[in-house]
Amino acid sequence: MQNSAVNQKLMPLHPNDNNEPLVKIRGLRFYRGNRAIFDGIDIDIPKGSITAIMGPSGTGKTTLLKLIGGQLRPDGGTIHVNGQNVHQLNNKDLYKLRMSMGMLFQSGALLTDIDVFDNVAYPLREHTKLPESIIRKLVLMKLEAVGLRGARNLMPSELSGGMARRVALARAIVFDPEMVMYDEPFTGQDPISMGVLIKLIPRLNKASQLTSIVVSHDVEETSNIADVIYVISNGKVIAGGPSEQVANSDSPWVRQFMDGQADGPVPFHFPAEPLETDILGN
């Protein structure tokens, strides 16, 4: 009895507790100038799941990933990753936390002065002392998974947009992180590589107990692989929960987004004055 009380004091919340979400966002607020990008949102990203974040362009999905990665500071609210408050960590602990995260940037963000192979090998070479022969095997395996083993000697400037993104994906997973954030992995992919990626993401998840956050506009494909879906619009979470529930929700907000209708409660336009006054003047 006493023993367990002591234990509880030492470990109030075991970070790897299965019920505890890996990423826990509470009351998050974030402003760009006077515009609220997030106005008090709560999101739970369960461990070992694939969570899709959807929403109209410009709602702040990329911003959300950067907040989770600690690259931006929120104006209010908290983000816990693995039980740690990301924005209260000191630099050293933040970098330690990032070692367990992989991120696929929307733009790829490959280093332009080294070739594809070196780009993918980069995190391994920076963080480990693995011999070159092992690095080679690891890198080629990841490149094989994204179908670009043959492109290893190309420079980033010689890649197409879709290829660059797949290289970036290989780089994001080369370190076998616990969590990967994919910012629009399917954009610019032909149906074949899209199909490969759609199989690859769940496979990685199963094989290595990964937690994935997928930001995507491809409603159908993403809801097929996602366990949990959040739809963000206008600074609020307009729907969140298990994917079937969200996909079949009859809320007009969600329906409009899922079915891709221009008219509905979700604004298609960036906030502006009415078209008539803008064009005709007052």
Next chain:
Amino acid sequence: MEQLAQLGRIGISTLERLGRGHVLLLHMLSGVTALLVRPKLLIAQIHSVGVLSMLIITVSGLFVGMVLALQGYYILSQFGAEETLGVMVAASLVRELGPVVTGLLFAGRAGSALTAEIGLMKATEQLSGLEMMAIDPIKRILTPRFMAGLISMPLLAALFSAIGVIGGHFVGVGLLGVDDGAYWSQMQAKIDLHEDIFNGVIKSIVFGFVCTWIALFQGHDCVPTSEGVSRATTRTVVHSALAVLCLDFVLTALMFGE
């Protein structure tokens, strides 16, 4: 009132920039120990910052030396003091022109390249990408470039002066007929290791420090767009040139004044 507020805004933003510049400097310096373990990174940067600047420095040094000899001969010959041409050429180069002209060329050749490189890396999210890979971009990318600039600049200035002396010899002795022995021996006798050479080296170290710092700060602090990068590159060259010329006056006054 409006103007006053404007003035205040400019003042505050300048102070903010200065503050950010110093924070960046400390951050870069904190990465020096890690760099010692990986000298390869430093060598690669010395190559691109220093070695690739050698050609322009050599050619400029040669011409500056030749012009010095021409002008110096014209004046010195009026007093019958042609033999001291070597001293005049060497002293001007080692004390002033070597560090200053090298500093200006260095800002134009290496500084602008550094700013553009870092600025573009920022604009294309490469620096953010490194951060997310748990790699500190300032220590990994900026520190080696900073140290490379610091090391290269004095060496380039020395090269400039040495080539300039040879250029002066070519014109003075080769074309204008100054006595070969006098050119060298007067130089050897009159150029002082401490007064001239040591002070010149200090100048070039200071200029290298300031120019590289400005270049890296402008790149790291730029607005991450193509226009932002181009503006930052211009600022690097302008600020570096002004800094070199102003600091040269201050250093000269401190070293040789009295």
